[in-house]
Ligand SMILES: Nc1nc2c(ncn2[C@@H]2O[C@H](COP(=O)(O)OP(=O)(O)OP(=O)(O)O)[C@@H](O)[C@H]2O)c(=O)[nH]1
Ligand SMILES: Nc1nc2c(ncn2[C@@H]2O[C@H](COP(=O)(O)OP(=O)(O)O)[C@@H](O)[C@H]2O)c(=O)[nH]1
């Protein structure tokens with residue numbers, strides 16, 4: 164029997180759908196965030212002709228579908244889309260609006276889309292990316308955001324849909340805003356997020372950290388942080404720190420050493436396998452900022468995740484003790500994700 | 513034998529808008545690539561003295577490239593501009609509409625250089641490569657480089673034909689020319705400038721010898737020594753195993769990474785970009801490798817890449833700290849301690 168589309172499918176991988184007008188920046192976004200394309204090279208991207216489906220194997224498997232801008236899936240005389248196949252699974256619709264362009268048509272199409280979705284698939288989060296805001300003044304950005312929000316909310320309330328899950332983000336591929344926005348979008352799809360946040364909040368308290376983030380290393384999306392207030396500056400420095408580590412890892416850690424090298428290092432006077440000569444099997448790193456000698460630390464949790472934290476002034480001397488506490492939390496996080504992986508991803512009931 | 517403070521006259525030339533002031537600001541004044549959009553055209557010659565380590569001063573002549581200025585350099589100011597030049601850096605904008613004219617100007621500049629500073633080294637940077645499709649970059653560069661090489665040889669040839677008798681000493685048969693593809697948007701800029709700087713650093717052989725001793729003593733796989741402000745690689749040492757590293761661009765890549773990290777820190781702490789931003793860095797990647805970077809002498813940072821292992825790591829850190837005095841001469845024209 165056919166599944167009821169209004170109930171999200173439980174076996175599936177969460178799905179992020181990227182939609183919006185042509186040239187609004189959808190392909191650029193997915194290339195920059197998920198394929199590490201340098202933002203300047205998006206100038207060379209070709210227009211997308213068909214739905215581009217990406218599967219991402221990370222701490223949680225999810226899919227990103229990039230839609231060609233010229234196709235309106237709700238109003239297409241040539242072809243009927245299988246709506247259930249597109250929207251039937253838990254996930255989010257990311258609607259990209261080019262803020263440097265005339266956006267009235269984009270907003271109108273978004274409105275129709277929301278109405279369709281609210282009828283058939285109300286569980287889908289609608290995330291509006293007001294995009295390409297680099298080069299626009301702060302005031303102007305806020306003006307656009309206000310204007311777009313009002314246009315959408317008015318339409319929704321005319322239709323009696325005040326509670327539709329619509330969120331707004333100001334984004335650009337030229338800075339961290341696009342990663343921050345994706346972080347917010349993805350966090351809503353993580354089961355038992357509150358428990359993760361509590362673990363980080365606890366860690367901050369016991370180690371006197373200022374701020375801690377759990378990063379998906381490949382995308383630099385943060386999937387959880389502690390309960391202290393949002394802070395773009397901390398996210399930026401932690402995210403750049405992940406970048407530094409990724410670069411060093413690629414250059415010095417991604418090619419095999421010779422057997423000779425290994426034999427020498429495992430022989431006299433050490434006489435121990437390399438694995439036993441190290442304290443930690445995963446990546447661990449720290450750096451001291453010159454100003455106030457404030458340290459930043461990074462610890463890998465598994466192949467995909469890393470914990471990054473900014474510490475308080477002068478805590479560098481207490482590193483050994485801090486490392487012990489971090490060990491405990493890392494163990495907890497590993498267990499958390501093992502449990503999550505074994506169960507199917509289910510939205511909170 | 514230790515050499516005293518060296519001053520080097522470095523000419524930075526090329527058509528207006530080709531990117532000369534941009535690269536200078538990024539390498540020596542900690543600008544971000546995007547900040548260069550704010551730079552105005554350089555009027556006449558912008559002279560700056562860049563201190564590099566303790567014993568090298570670069571007299572950087574950033575020569576505004578508008579046509580009227582260029583003509584003036586070649587005529588009235590000819591002797592003034594082209595005498596005593598150590599290095600000429602000539603910048604071509606790859607997107608320029610009028611390649612023939614650019615090349616004609618270049619030939620005139622080379623002639624003037626050969627006339628007044630026959631020993632000068634020439635670095636030609638084919639710039640703004642980011643504007644070329646990634647897949648055709650190499651080919652585009654090679655094609656342009658071949659033209660520049662040919663034109664350079666022609667310029668020297670013309671000097672021989674036209675006025676060899678007037679010139680004392682006679683012009684060189686060939687000139688020392690190196691070409692680079694560059695963009696302010698990636699690490700290529702650091703590769704070019706590290707090569708430019710490399711031959712100018714005094715006492716390079718002493719630095720290299722000391723690095724080698726240090727590398728062997730601490731069992732490192734690679735050591736890089738960076739100048740503290742520009743983060744250009746001053747010198748490097750690599751072990752036999754380290755030579756197997758397939759990333760041939762890693763040195764400029766490290767400069768780029770650390771320099772942009774410095775910007776991140778400065779943005780976060782609100783301290784000036786030129787200020788020292790970080791002191792100690794450690795990274796241990798399980799049983800694969802370890803590395804650390806630290807403030808070394810007053811003018812340098814050192815980055816050490818090592819085999820994994822706690823004991824090895826800790827002793828390497830102590831030994832690097834102990835080796836600081838061997839490198840004191842980097843901070844000024846003083847003789848290193850005897851026995852080193
Ligand atoms: N795309 C791109 N733009 C660049 C690059 N380098 C510089 N630019 C831009 O080119 C413009 C001109 O750069 P300048 O450095 O002022 O040029 P200049 O050679 O000093 O010009 P004059 O002082 O008039 O001789 C600036 O807007 C820079 O941002 C590059 O590698 N790629
Ligand atoms: N200034 C700016 N341009 C962007 C941004 N994101 C994308 N673009 C540019 O917008 C153009 C269209 O992007 P593309 O991803 O092909 O759009 P799509 O048709 O929606 O997939 C490209 O030239 C991008 O370089 C941004 O954040 N800021």
Ligand SMILES: [Mg+2]
Nearest residue numbers: 532533553554
């Ligand atoms: Mg200039």
